[in-house]
Amino acid sequence: MLTLFYTPGACSMVPHIALEEAGAIYQRQMVDFAKGEQLTPEYRRINPKARIPALATDCGVLTEIPAILGIIARTYPSARLADWDDPFVFADMQAFQMYIATTIHPLFRQISRPDSFADGPVAAAALKAKVPEKANEYFALIEDLFIDGRSYVHGEHYTISDPYLFVFFSYLRRGDRGDMSRFPRPAAHRARLRARPPIERVLIAEGLADSW
Numbered sequence: 588m589l590t591l592f593y594t595p596g597a598c599s600m601v602p603h604i605a606l607e608e609a610g611a612i613y614q615r616q617m618v619d620f621a622k623g624e625q626l627t628p629e630y631r632r633i634n635p636k637a638r639i640p641a642l643a644t645d646c647g648v649l650t651e652i653p654a655i656l657g658i659i660a661r662t663y664p665s666a667r668l669a670d671w672d673d674p675f676v677f678a679d680m681q682a683f684q685m686y687i688a689t690t691i692h693p694l695f696r697q698i699s700r701p702d703s704f705a706d707g708p709v710a711a712a713a714l715k716a717k718v719p720e721k722a723n724e725y726f727a728l729i730e731d732l733f734i735d736g737r738s739y740v741h742g743e744h745y746t747i748s749d750p751y752l753f754v755f756f757s758y759l760r761r762g763d764r765g766d767m768s769r770f771p772r773p774a775a776h777r778a779r780l781r782a783r784p785p786i787e788r789v790l791i792a793e794g795l796a797d798s799w
Contacts, residue, residue, distance in 0.1 A: 589613035590643040591631060594620050595793035598692065599640035602655045603793070606752035607785035609663035611663060615792065653684040656747040668747045678743070683740055683748050688757055691725050695755070695764055696717055715763070722765030726756070733772035738779065753780040757799060 593599035607614050618624050618639050625637045634641040642655045649655050660669035670676045701711035740748040759767040790796040
């Protein structure tokens, strides 16, 4: 049995959606960051990084979203969430996911966790002030990706990259990390995904159906 450790509205929503899209049989276990549950010895035994998501499998615990997405897609091949036959296509999918994981996600952490990068309120304010400019730059590349009219990140077929973009582009609605109106193509992608039943189920489970 798979168990997803998650926090509502956090990046763990990405594998949460992938599990629903795959038709996986799994359990979910909420980690309450407001109560500091990620720092408890019990959770650190699951994920010493004290972060979410974590996916407990029969073989052990996996962390890091691209890795978790990969095992979900590989475990449920009938869902066709990844192309395993073409090495380039698979590598291209990984490249997109790593762009979010290593470029966009750390940028957003400068708002949510500025103390991870620098100490003091002046440094935190400087970090936060830079985020919208860089976010607009990074999402401009994703806007260009859709210039050929594709419906999904990698073409006309939905993959595990799509919920990754859905969640992180949705964070622009918060108004402190980029201008969503500059990116009509990712916005259209978000609207398409928001209508998918698996995403609706995840939002209901996380208590976010009305706000997302």
